[in-house]
Amino acid sequence: MIKGYEVVVGLEVHAELNTKTKIYCSCKNSFGLEVNTQVCPICLGMPGTLPTLNEKVVEYAIKMGHALNCKINRVCKQDRKNYFYPDLPKSYQISQADIPLCQNGYLDVIMDGEIKRIGIERIHIEEDAGKLLHSDKFDGSLVDFNRCGVPLIEIVSRPDMRSSAEAKAYLETVRSILKYIDISDCKMQEGSIRCDVNVSVHKPGEPFGTRCEMKNVNSFSAAVRGIDYEANRQIEVLEAGGTVTQETRRWDDQKGISVSMRSKEDAQDYRYFPEPDLLTISVPEEKVQELKDTLPELPNAKIMRYVKDYGLSHYDAAMIVDVVEKSSFFEKCIDAGCKSPKLLSNWVLGEISKFMNEGKEISDTKLTPEKMSELIGLISDGKISTAAGKTVFDIILNEDRDISAIIEEKGLAQVSDQSALEAIADEVLLANEKSVTDYKNGKTNALGYLVGQCMKASKGKANPGAMKEIILKKIEG
Amino acid sequence: MKLYEYNAYELSEMLRSKKISSKELTESVLKRVEELDGSLQAYLYTDPDMSLKMAENADKMIAAGENRSRLAGIPIGIKDNISTKGIKTTCASKMLENYTPVFNATVVDKLNAAGCVTLGKLNMDEFAMGSSTESSYFKITKNPFDLSCVPGGSSGGSAAAVSSGEAVIALGSDTGGSIRQPASLCGVVGLKPTYGSVSRYGLVAFASSLDQIGSFGRCVKDVALLQDEIMGHDSMDATSAYREYRPLFDGLNSDISGLKIGIPSEYYGKGVKPEVSKAVMSAVSELEKQGAKVTPISLPSTEYALSAYYIIACAEASSNLARFDGVKYGYRAENCNGLIDMYEKTRSEGFGREVKRRIMLGTFVLSSGYFDAYYKKAKLLQKRITKEFDDAFRSVDVIITPTSPSEAFKIGDRIADPLAMYAADICTVTVNIAGLPAVSVPCGYSEAGLPYGMQIIGRKFDEQTLLNVALAHELAFGGFRRPKI
Numbered sequence: 001m002i003k004g005y006e007v008v009v010g011l012e013v014h015a016e017l018n019t020k021t022k023i024y025c026s027c028k029n030s031f032g033l034e035v036n037t038q039v040c041p042i043c044l045g046m047p048g049t050l051p052t053l054n055e056k057v058v059e060y061a062i063k064m065g066h067a068l069n070c071k072i073n074r075v076c077k078q079d080r081k082n083y084f085y086p087d088l089p090k091s092y093q094i095s096q097a098d099i100p101l102c103q104n105g106y107l108d109v110i111m112d113g114e115i116k117r118i119g120i121e122r123i124h125i126e127e128d129a130g131k132l133l134h135s136d137k138f139d140g141s142l143v144d145f146n147r148c149g150v151p152l153i154e155i156v157s158r159p160d161m162r163s164s165a166e167a168k169a170y171l172e173t174v175r176s177i178l179k180y181i182d183i184s185d186c187k188m189q190e191g192s193i194r195c196d197v198n199v200s201v202h203k204p205g206e207p208f209g210t211r212c213e214m215k216n217v218n219s220f221s222a223a224v225r226g227i228d229y230e231a232n233r234q235i236e237v238l239e240a241g242g243t244v245t246q247e248t249r250r251w252d253d254q255k256g257i258s259v260s261m262r263s264k265e266d267a268q269d270y271r272y273f274p275e276p277d278l279l280t281i282s283v284p285e286e287k288v289q290e291l292k293d294t295l296p297e298l299p300n301a302k303i304m305r306y307v308k309d310y311g312l313s314h315y316d317a318a319m320i321v322d323v324v325e326k327s328s329f330f331e332k333c334i335d336a337g338c339k340s341p342k343l344l345s346n347w348v349l350g351e352i353s354k355f356m357n358e359g360k361e362i363s364d365t366k367l368t369p370e371k372m373s374e375l376i377g378l379i380s381d382g383k384i385s386t387a388a389g390k391t392v393f394d395i396i397l398n399e400d401r402d403i404s405a406i407i408e409e410k411g412l413a414q415v416s417d418q419s420a421l422e423a424i425a426d427e428v429l430l431a432n433e434k435s436v437t438d439y440k441n442g443k444t445n446a447l448g449y450l451v452g453q454c455m456k457a458s459k460g461k462a463n464p465g466a467m468k469e470i471i472l473k474k475i476e477g
Numbered sequence: 478m479k480l481y482e483y484n485a486y487e488l489s490e491m492l493r494s495k496k497i498s499s500k501e502l503t504e505s506v507l508k509r510v511e512e513l514d515g516s517l518q519a520y521l522y523t524d525p526d527m528s529l530k531m532a533e534n535a536d537k538m539i540a541a542g543e544n545r546s547r548l549a550g551i552p553i554g555i556k557d558n559i560s561t562k563g564i565k566t567t568c569a570s571k572m573l574e575n576y577t578p579v580f581n582a583t584v585v586d587k588l589n590a591a592g593c594v595t596l597g598k599l600n601m602d603e604f605a606m607g608s609s610t611e612s613s614y615f616k617i618t619k620n621p622f623d624l625s626c627v628p629g630g631s632s633g634g635s636a637a638a639v640s641s642g643e644a645v646i647a648l649g650s651d652t653g654g655s656i657r658q659p660a661s662l663c664g665v666v667g668l669k670p671t672y673g674s675v676s677r678y679g680l681v682a683f684a685s686s687l688d689q690i691g692s693f694g695r696c697v698k699d700v701a702l703l704q705d706e707i708m709g710h711d712s713m714d715a716t717s718a719y720r721e722y723r724p725l726f727d728g729l730n731s732d733i734s735g736l737k738i739g740i741p742s743e744y745y746g747k748g749v750k751p752e753v754s755k756a757v758m759s760a761v762s763e764l765e766k767q768g769a770k771v772t773p774i775s776l777p778s779t780e781y782a783l784s785a786y787y788i789i790a791c792a793e794a795s796s797n798l799a800r801f802d803g804v805k806y807g808y809r810a811e812n813c814n815g816l817i818d819m820y821e822k823t824r825s826e827g828f829g830r831e832v833k834r835r836i837m838l839g840t841f842v843l844s845s846g847y848f849d850a851y852y853k854k855a856k857l858l859q860k861r862i863t864k865e866f867d868d869a870f871r872s873v874d875v876i877i878t879p880t881s882p883s884e885a886f887k888i889g890d891r892i893a894d895p896l897a898m899y900a901a902d903i904c905t906v907t908v909n910i911a912g913l914p915a916v917s918v919p920c921g922y923s924e925a926g927l928p929y930g931m932q933i934i935g936r937k938f939d940e941q942t943l944l945n946v947a948l949a950h951e952l953a954f955g956g957f958r959r960p961k962i
Contacts, residue, residue, distance in 0.1 A: 041578075041579060041580050044805070045800050045805075046578065046579070046580070046806070047560070047566070047568075047573070047576070047578070047681040047682075047800065047801075048558075048559075048560045048566075048578070048582060048677075048678065048679040048680055048681045048682065049580075049678070049679075050677060050678050050713060050714050050715065050716075051715070052712065052713065052714075052715045053715065080796050082795075082796050082799060082843070084799065084802060084820055086802075086804045086816070089800060089804075089805060090799070090800045091796075091799030091800050091802055092796050092799060143804070269844055269845050271795075271796070271840065271843035271844060271845070271848075272843075273792060273793075273796070273843055273848070273852060276684075276685035276686035276716075276793055277682075277685050277715060277716065278715050278716075279715050279716065
């Protein structure tokens with residue numbers, strides 16, 4: 001709530017699907033290849049060419065429909081959305097108008113441990129357009145048509161979000177689901193997931209305010225900034241006695257402002273009509289059910305399960321589930337017999353996340369769930385220290401070696417033998433009489449220093465827990 | 478008799494028995510083109526060297542016994558809205574004056590594989606919009622029976638070429654009558670097959686849900702031969718029907734005893750010349766003599782068909798022709814001030830009047846606020862018209878009507894009056910609206926010697942029955958009458 005106003009947000013998310021080929025031709029669907037090489041007469045819209053629908057696109061969209069609890073319109077059609085732009089070679093986009101493939105669903109978003117349900121109005125399939133290229137090196141604009149015909153789904157939410165934070169949580173959940181059901185690469189920087197934001201403000205109890213649509217929102221953080229800016233802008237207009245006009249605005253993330261693109265009066269008339277070149281889509285009932293049955297565990301359910309079954313904190317569980325590779329590795333370690341899921345989660349979010357943040361995948365390393373599981377077992381059983389564990393980890397990351405052999409070779413086995421530890425303690429206490437006195441005078445942090453000295457003396461091999469107990473016993477008598 | 482005067486099925490025999498070579502035949506047709514086309518103006522493009530080379534290849538194919546098709550070595554003309562790889566495909570528009578496709582239409586691939594000899598590209602109304610071939614940006618094709626008359630349209634070049642001997646057979650396209658009406662006006666046989674039976678891949682779209690490629694010949698057998706070659710499922714066209722296609726030529730049978738013919742009164746009244754109706758009815762009574770049963774039927778929604786047709790066709794055209802924007806290929810206006818100005822100038826200068834008229838009509842009927850009143854209503858009418866045909870075909874096997882309400886009219890007579898021009902399609906558009914097959918065959922001549930055409934409409938995918946009726950009529954009527962040109 002800002003100055004007594006409630007913010008109302010609705011989102012349209014466009015996600016590129018990761019099918020092998022494009023939606024209406026057999027060109028490869030891949031990003032980042034040389035300009036105008038992934039094209040054919042069909043996706044270039046040359047005269048006389050015709051589209052034929054890639055059925056995988058329908059399947060992928062239905063999967064998302066199931067994941068977002070939608071009603072699936074087994075029988076639906078495709079429509080032409082007509083407008084002129086140089087990146088749109090046919091001057092119409094094949095999309096879906098009045099009958100989307102999926103509609104009337106919802107998505108539960110977890111915010112601060114609470115569930116917030118966001119309505120899903122519809123999910124439809126459509127084709128992407130090309131890209132305009134501008135440069136100082138040439139006059140005018142050039143067009144790269146590689147992206148033409150890349151399959152998209154558009155997910156339209158209901159205006160059920162009440163803050164930019166909720167919008168962000170919604171976007172993150174949507175992205176996570178797309179990744180778990182493996183239908184989109186969700187790479188923001190490659191534009192494979194984009195969103196348009198609808199914002200309005202009103203005083204609670206009053207009807208919704210006039211909404212503005214914001215385009216060109218290219219990241220989730222930009223969505224947050226854009227919503228906050230737009231809500232404040234509208235509140236300022238209202239507070240100054242003005243009225244918000246319905247319009248489409250462009251978000252300029254660099255300047256941090258939205259600028260008016262066109263008003264409702266200038267809104268484009270897309271002249272939708274049924275695409276005569278394509279047949280009615282008709283998906284058999286059994287196929288719809290099969291796609292539902294083969295849906296993997298979705299991220300929210302996973303988070304709940306990690307909390308319930310493995311005792312992880314909600315935060316940690318969400319952090320692991322956020323990255324498919326992390327959660328898949330986590331689960332494989334559990335399957336391999338890892339007995340301490342909590343310690344494992346610390347390692348996944350610590351050491352493993354560290355190298356993953358540097359752009360390396362788990363599959364790029366020599367790390368296996370079996371070895372990780374063995375390592376966690378050794379640490380939790382006190383066989384080696386955490387520090388020694390890190391040494392082992394660094395080695396098994398790069399070399400396919402036996403862990404026990406590494407411990408042997410490096411002499412990393414933790415000393416838990418009482419007499420050996422006592423000998424070390426005696427030696428350290430003798431050499432640090434001042435610290436002993438300090439501790440006795442109430443400087444409790446001296447204990448840490450003494451344990452540290454013991455660890456040093458043992459070259460890190462002493463079991464720090466056992467060491468601490470021995471020292472305490474000796475000082476306090 | 479010169480070689481170009483023979484029918485394709487006769488030439489096919491002569492080629493296979495090696496009485497003639499495709500090269501001789503092609504030379505004969507090319508010579509006819511050279512002599513005649515200066516005045517007839519049927520072709521937009523010819524390349525005799527290319528044609529002769531294809532003929533030589535066909536001869537080699539036949540010599541090696543590798544000719545699987547009866548059309549091997551037969552010279553054919555192709556309407557200029559059908560994509561030919563490496564050969565300009567202009568749709569008779571300034572917009573595509575310099576456009577050369579990088580791919581073949583499916584039908585062209587099929588004809589090439591059959592060993593057909595391409596003669597060139599035939600004139601048409603711009604983007605197939607018209608009923609006289611006068612809206613071509615490049616030239617006005619004449620009617621071989623009277624050079625001061627139109628050949629009909631939009632496939633006027635195809636009809637005139639076949640009629641005059643400038644081609645043995647030809648491909649056309651039919652959206653509202655564009656094969657049947659010119660066939661009627663030029664005294665030849667023209668078949669508009671069932672929607673979905675011939676791939677549209679490579680046919681530059683006018684109205685996608687109505688367009689269909691079809692065949693011209695001087696006799697029913699030739700049309701059957703060509704149709705056999707081009708029909709069939711194509712995975713490149715989602716609207717192409719997946720089914721079994723039985724060869725029509727082999728199935729031809731002129732015995733029509735017991736066949737039921739429906740005569741819809743709506744097609745013989747207002748707007749149709751009494752002489753035309755009379756010629757059609759006398760042909761029908763001839764069929765009756767051969768054992769057919771004639772019943773009057775009613776197709777009451779016919780009077781709305783023309784309106785529904787122009788709404789649906791223009792709506793789709795406005796979208797189909799939007800891609801001609803000056804960005805990628807074709808015409809681009811000079812001296813433009815920004816993108817919008819470039820679009821406006823390119824499309825204003827690149828399209829002719831009739832095309833612009835239809836784009837505007839189509840844009841209007843699809844506009845928000847008008848969609849329900851026009852497009853949606855037209856689609857409802859389409860359903861009704863289709864149902865009326867379905868109901869009629871429960872009691873009759875074919876429906877016979879005039880093809881064109883009149884014989885060929887004078888060049889320039891209707892060009893200033895679009896509604897008079899649209900009325901030329903009054904008997905043919907319903908067939909496209911309902912997706913049915915229909916054939917036009919000559920059935921009489923005016924006092925001035927201009928041909929009248931009879932339209933035989935059949936059930937979906939029942940081209941065989943309509944061609945059988947057409948053959949029975951042809952045998953009784955006497956077949957093709959050569960124009961004195």
